[in-house]
Amino acid sequence: MIAHHLPILQIIIPLMSAPFCMFLRHHFWTWALAVVISWLSLVMSIGLLLQVLDQGVLIYKIGGWAAPWGIEYRIDNLNAFVLVIVSVIAAVVMPYARMSVNKEIPRDRAYLFYAMMLLCMTGLLGITITGDAFNLFVFLEISSLSSYVLISMGRDRQGLTAAYRYLMLGSLGATFYIIGVGMMYMMTGTLNITDLAALIPAVADTRTIQAALAFLTVGLCLKLALFPLHMWLPNAYTYAPSVVTVFLAATATKVSVYALIRVIFTIFGGVDILDTLQVRDLLMLFAIAGMFAGSAVAIYQVNIKRMLAYSSVAQLGYMVLGIAMANVSGVTAGIIHMFNHALTKGGLFMAMGCVMYVTGSVRLSDMAGLGKRMPLTMAAFVAGGLSLIGMPLSVGFISKWYLIQAALEKGWWPVAVLIVLSSLLAVIYIWRVVEVAYFTPAPEGKDVVTEAPMSMIIPMFVLIGASYYFGIDATTTLDIAHSAAEVLVGGIR
């Protein structure tokens, strides 16, 4: 009986626990609650994934109302997989959060922090699970509003302006998205994603639907920080508390990528919009520009969190590039890179969180000799960096391999060359950190080993370890991504 209601429990449990934090009002107990909820979420999402893999698409009618009138939650391979990504990251971040939050956020406000984390998680899970275009907007705003609050909670006052700018651009993006949904509703009279997919082909040639597509794409690309719409991201990631950066970098943009996939391949799946409207050329152009611009700007950063943030812009370029290619390998690469990049970037930002915990700074100039001082953390950073570059045996290699394969299948070998070249840029910015941390002597009196607490080290190694585990044995994740991509791309033909 419980198994039948899993889709709604996945949302209701974190949603209801957030106000519960407000009653607990104690930094330790709210943290404990957040850990329990995130682990429960993980169990539920894995349960859903197994159920979907076993029985095919799951449909849950909320309140028992049938589809076009009621809201339905519709779970297939793709969103079951994204649910697992979000809840895995949440389950690893929450235990990590305790020490880091104690250090970076005033104790009397910590309970609010955990309440917001739970709400943000609810929003992200909701975007992923829902089968209703308007419901998606509501969850998008739940996750966005809570992430603005989270970003502004850091000690640095620049976090406030970063949060303000994100609020402006994020709201514009979300509003663009509802304009698009409204236009689709005008033409089809439905908000259900499956229903839209069935009705859109008949009206696809109208100006209204084409404008709707433009609004949806631009709105979602703003949320997922596709170059040149990424302006909110670097500051938001740099000045947010470490835990928030880990969580948002690993999940928020990925979920927006998922929403874009839904729009392009499910809602507009019946019409070949990527070709008929030249959306593909635009997306590819911006994706490739982002891959280079993001990496190139990252090389010049002196703040390592900001460097990793720009690297995220580049990595999102790879995901969008895979989507824009719209063949099975390309979309597989896009989907698998969501998972792989979540693990790798989560691990890297966790390493920076540890450095922040011990030294109070993540500037490159303060990292001299850090390889001796924090051997475990820096080892994890190097391992994560290698995965970012795309070294064989790491997950980064798997995604890039598929992406290059997709480009070659299309016969676009220049794109494949560009993918390799932009990966080489990652070597440069990771090397800069390695050089300072390992080959520059530490200042006097700062060469004693002082590691971050185990409760931070272990989650970090879980993510970095996973990014090699799934690099060596990628069959499970690849199978899921591949079958999801086949369904999506199949819709186009």
Added chain:
Amino acid sequence: MEFPGITVYWIIIALMMMGFYIVISHQNLIKKLVGLSVFQVSVFLFYITMGKVDGGTAPILAVGIKIYSNPLPHVLILTAIVVGVATTALGLALVVRINDSYGTIEEDEIQAVEDGR
């Protein structure tokens, strides 16, 4: 399609662009929020007008009423209005805290403070 089209859409687009322009052009953080609200309100109007059916009345069940407007977009936009209120409230709260820590709410002055340190 004849040139003027439906008047109300022109009004909505004009409002939308005004809001958008304010967001982009102004330095004052409060004015930017005003622009964002105008932008969002234009979308609310867009949804509300979309439900209108020619010659239809309010969607209330009564004897003799055959044609009535579509109530669904109105209900949808109630949700979006709530979201808009929350966004504005949060934005204003951020502006208050920015004013507390920088002593100004002009974007260029904040930038100057950041560059100066």
